[in-house]
Amino acid sequence: MSNDALLVLDRVCKSFGPVQVIDEVTVEVHAGKVSVLLGENGAGKSTLIKMIAGVHSADSGRILMDGKEVQIPDTKASEALGIATIHQELNLVPSMTIAENITLGRVPRRFGIINRREMRRIAREALDQLGLNLDVNTPVGDLGLAQQQLVEIAKALSLDARVLILDEPTAALTNAEIAGLFEVVSQLKTKGVGMVFISHHLDEIAAIGDFVNVLRDGKFIATVPADTPENELVRLMVGRDIDAQFPRQAATPSEQNLLSVENLSVGPLQNISLSVRPGEVVALAGLMGAGRTELIRAIAGADKYTSGTVKVAGKKLPRNDVAAATRAGLGHVPEDRKTQGLVLDASVAENIGYATMASTAKAGLVDRKGQRTRAEKVAARLRIRMGNIDQPIRSLSGGNQQKAVFGRWFSAGAKVLLLDEPTRGVDVGAKVEIYELINEITASGGCVLMASSELPEVLGMSDRVLVMSQGRIAGELATNEATQDSIMALAVSNVHREDEMGKK
Amino acid sequence: MSSVATTPKKGFDFKAFLANNGALVGLVVLCLAMFIATPRFLTGPNLMNIGIQVSTIAVMAFGMTFVIVAAGIDLSVGSIAAISAMTSSYWVTTAGLPDGLSIVVGLAIGGLCGWVTGAMSAYGKLPTFIASLAMLTIVRGLTLVISDGRPIATGDSVSWLGGDLGFMPVPILILIVSGLIAAFVLNRTIIGKNAFAVGGNTEAARLSGIPVKRVLVTVFVISGIFAALSGMILAGRLDSAQPTLASGYELDAIAAVVIGGASLSGGVGRISGTLIGALVLAVIRNGLNLLSVSAFWQQVVIGLVIAIAVGFDVLRRKNVRH
Known part of the structure; x- marks a missing residue:
């Protein structure tokens, strides 16, 4: 297509064993533009990034930098080309200062002795580029996560990065911090840095992106402008009938509550009350940091929690x-897991x-025979694919490992399942099997409380949705009436966030 | 399963046996080498001697195995051995209380010391290294306080621990019985299985309903009791409890466990391995003594053996997991 692209992935393919994770995907990164990668978990976004970062190499296809074909066999090569990746887990040493971190691995030296003044100058310069007013002598561990992320970006810039890959940078940030990050991104745009941005938040895409590359099941679907309506983006991203993917068979819930939580408060959670009846699946939706995991735990x-009660079948725990x-x-x-x-x-x-x-x-003696029989029975029932029951669980695939965690509670006869991101990092086939387990639980009179970040899963597998925002339950929706929009509206139902987005 | 043509396995898979029992193979090779170097090695009296030598370290290391399997470390075992020997002797010799109870008193003191270390670490959130390091000093100090820095003669019961039963030295009997008990507890009981789970992944164990703190305290109590037993054997052999008894033994005990294939990061360990580890150390010491190698050089050799043994083990595991 256009020749002014900084970095082009041209029909790249990658498979792991028999699984084709990337299938002829073409993505362009332009100077001064933000190119968004959008796709469900498992769509191939992270594999694609790892190709650019030199972690994986492509099986076929070309990578072009400034129109010339390049090879990126390792991370060093990627760095040398001016590509920097900001991963979700930051690569900083918490006990070292900002200056030491920015110059890590290339410490300025004079006669073999560290030149501290030069080190601070380099760091200062890097921070100035981002308009960051931080003391370069501060240990990185004393900074908040958002500032640490900015330090890592500064480090990348001081390495003359021209392509910056941001892998879900907003996932763990507060709204004010996200605004700060976006300000930096806008500055980098004017400096001509090309960026790849990954996010699950559709509103952020419109706020910061220029165009969106949609991936689905490792295939390239479309490149559309960032101001494409959200429901259109979702349609491109999911692209198939959600009902078939989510085999929820609603059971008829009885009246008596099986799980009830009253006025539970701890840390960010304030006065949470909820109840789940036998046969019901209740989803907990909300943004990262809304308090879903804290509630489940x-x-x-x-x-611990500071106040409130949790009851199972009327009995206080x-x-x-x-x-x-x-x-x-x-x-x-x-x-x-x-x-x-x-x-x-x-x-x-x-x-x-x-x-x-x-x-x-x-x-005090372990019932070795019984434990084994129970495990074998559960493994067969859950169709855990393995060589034998005595092999280390490390060697199983993610989906089968997850089924084993479920199996633990099936074997213990659990009636109330508390699920936290039950299908994270699980392939599509195993996902459906896990959903069928959820059906089994509710069909036999159990109930499920499921925290999930994946809205299709929330809409596809629950009977009711509780939407959390900033440690509160912001609202409740019947699943058959809920939409991604109505859930998101509740999830962001806090005025500040919308203000900040509006400013952009 | 695999389609690759391999020669059908006939009975014993020698290669797999070598890979899984590196320490045992090392021990056998070591014994052969010692026998070739000096025929005196393989005589009855010398083997008995090794058995007695190994018993104190091995018994201590059996207890240590529980702590290491639970991903902890217990540096206080040498001091606990001393205070248990000291209190059980004080009980009879100085206080004049019934001799029949002296061993029980010694074991109880050992268990109590272990409980304190475990509680400091489980409820006080001190790393086990620090909690047991503190106890190493505290307990050794208390031993000196009780004894006023002087040895105390042991009572008859404790002396019996260091004696003979017919032709069989009692320390070797204790070694066998306590080894069987330790292996049983580690592999067949909830206590042992919980220790493996906690050592393998503390958070996963906790979220499965395993009482992690209680498990941590329990393994230290077990370690303390075994250390106490070891200390009383040692005192029994000398017929007196020395205030400096078993000082530095904690390092030998840890070395034995690690040579035996346990992982310091927890979740892996066997009592049989620990016994082999203790035997490796004892055979080297004994052989070098027979060969009149100076005690100074012995330390160098022991250090090298630890490094080589664990190095091989790391390599082996890497190959298995690739």
């Missing part, structure tokens, strides 16, 4: 007591068995 007994919650029939599938859900070096059987180990023990 407090109910599960994983964290003690606070911060996972074992008591488990006995009462609660099961918690945490946000991050690798760090919170699984003991990765332990076997599949052991991981499934943790919640039943104590309750089935006799005189």
Whole structure:
């Protein structure tokens, strides 16, 4: 197409084993423009970025920089071409100062001794480019996340980056911080830096992007202007019948509440009350930082709460007591299965068995035979694909690992499932299987409270939606009446955010 | 499963056995080397000698295995060994209380010290390294206070621990029995399985309803009890409890556990491995003594062995996981 593009990915392909994750995708990055990558989880955005950053190399297709074909075999090569990536997990050393971080790996030296004055000058210059007024001697760990992110951007600029890739930079920021970041992005535009921006927030795309590249299942769908209406973007992004993807079979809920939470408060959460009846799936929607995970964890007994009550089938649960919650029939599938859900070096059987180990023990002895039989039964029922039940769970795919976490609670006979991002990092096939497990729970008289950032999942799998905003429940919607727009409207129902967006 | 043609396995997979039992293979090679170097190595009295030597370190290391499996470390075991030996002797010799209870008193003191370390770490949120380092000094100090810096003669029970039962030295009997008990507790009981889960991933264990804090305290109590037993064997052999008894033993105990294949980051460890680790250390010491290698050089050799043993283990694991 046009020749003035800074960086072009020309019909690149990539597969991992038999799975084609990127299929003939073409993306252009222009100087002074923000190019948005939009797509569902698993659409191939991060693989694409990793190709540009030199983590993965393309199987076929070309990468052009300034119209010339280049090879990016490793991250060093990417850096040398002037490409910088700001990942969600920042690459900064918290105990070192801003100046030390910005000059990390290329410390100015004189006669072998660190030249501190020169180091501070480089850092100062980099911060000035962004109009940041920070003391370069401050340890990075003392800064907030947003400022750390800006320091990382400054570091990239001081390396003469011409292409900046921002991977969900707003995910963990407050609204005021997002506004600050966008101001910096606008400045960088005027300096001619080309940017790739990834975000799940459609409103941000309109506020900051120039054009949008939509990906779906590893395929390039379309490039559209950033001011394309949101529902059109969603249609391009999802592109298929949501009903088929989400096999929710609503059960008829009975009247008695199975789970009820009254006036629960802790940290950012204020006076949360909710109830879930047997047979119901209630979704918790909201933006990152709205307090969904905190709420789920407090109910599960994983964290303390300052006031309020949690009842299961009318019986009050003690606070911060996972074992008591488990006995009462609660099961918690945490946000991050690798760090919170699984003991990765332990076997599949052991991981499934943790919640039943104590309750089935006799005189302190583990019921080894019973634990094994139960694990085998659950693994077969949940169709966990593995070589054998004794292999380390580390070697299973993400979807099968997640099913094992579910299996733990199935085996413990949990009636109330608390799910936190139940299908994050799970492939499409396993997703549908997990949804079927949710159906099974509700069909057998259990209930589910599900926190999810994926609106299609919220709309497709729940019976009711509770939308959270800034630690409160901002509203409740019946799922069959809810839309992405009506949920988002509640999720951002806080005046400041809209003001800041309006300024742009 | 795989379509790659391989020769069918006949009975014993020697390669896999080597890979999974590196420490054992090392021990056998070491014994052969010692035997070739000096025929005196493989005589009855010398083997008995090694057995007695290894018993104190091994018993201590059995307890340490629980702590290391739970991703902790216990630096206080040497001091706990001393205070237990000291209090059990004080009980009989100085206070004149019934000798029959002295061993129980010693074990209880060991368990209590372990409980304090565990509580400091579980409820006081101190890293186990720091909590047990503090206890190392505190407990050693208390031992000196109790004894006023002088040795105390042991009672009959504790002396019996260091004696013989017929032709069999009691320390070796204790080594066997306590090893079996430790292996049983670690592999078959909730206590052991919980320790593996907590060591493997503390947060996942907690969210599965495993009482993480109680598990942490329990492993330190177990470690304290085994350390106490080890200290009393040591005192029994000398017929007196020295205030400096077992000082520095914690490092040998940790080395034995690690040579035995446990991971300091938790979640991995075997009692049989720990026993082999302790034997490796004892055989090297014994062999070098027989060969009249100076005690100074022995330390150098032991250090090298630890580095090589763990280095091999790291390599092996990397190959397995690739």
